[in-house]
Amino acid sequence: MQSKEEQNLIFVRLFPGEDIYEELEKVCKKHNVETAVVLSGLGQLKQFELGYFKEKGNYTPQKFDEPHELLSLTGNVSKQDGEYVFHLHAALGNQEKKVVGGHLIRGRVSVTNEIVLLKTSLKVKRRVTETTGLNELFLE
Secondary structure: OOEEEEEEEEEEEEEEEHHHHHHHHHHHOOOOOEEEEEEEEEEEEEEEEEHHHHHHHOOEEEEEEOEEEEEEEEEEEEEEEEEEEEEEEEEOOOOOEEEEEEEEEEEEEEEEHHHHHEEEOOEEEEEEEEOOOOOOEEEE
16 A cells, blocks of 8 residues: 545555555554545455445345456545544446446455545544434534
């Protein structure tokens, strides 16, 4: 992983075999992120898992082993109780140019990932809500 920050923009380069979440956590620690928005993300992932929220307790995860182009990565990150909480969604395309997308549960870099974060000073909290069972965002 490589990262550089200037004026609250953090450019990140991930390398083959790296776990996207583990490396983004390292980036956030290195750059003292409290809250950030994922402005863009592209490259290629393999061994990734996507989810789709159907109902409380049912996130319908699906695993993909073959490399897919990371067409778009969006979401946010916040620090809560000393831990980073990521909420990322991804659109990925296969060799036949068919696209899959959803909540990014996990993923490993196949070739490269180039990700840009916008670091903010906003304070947000996440907490599990009873109705959905999701770790939802609350502005405080």
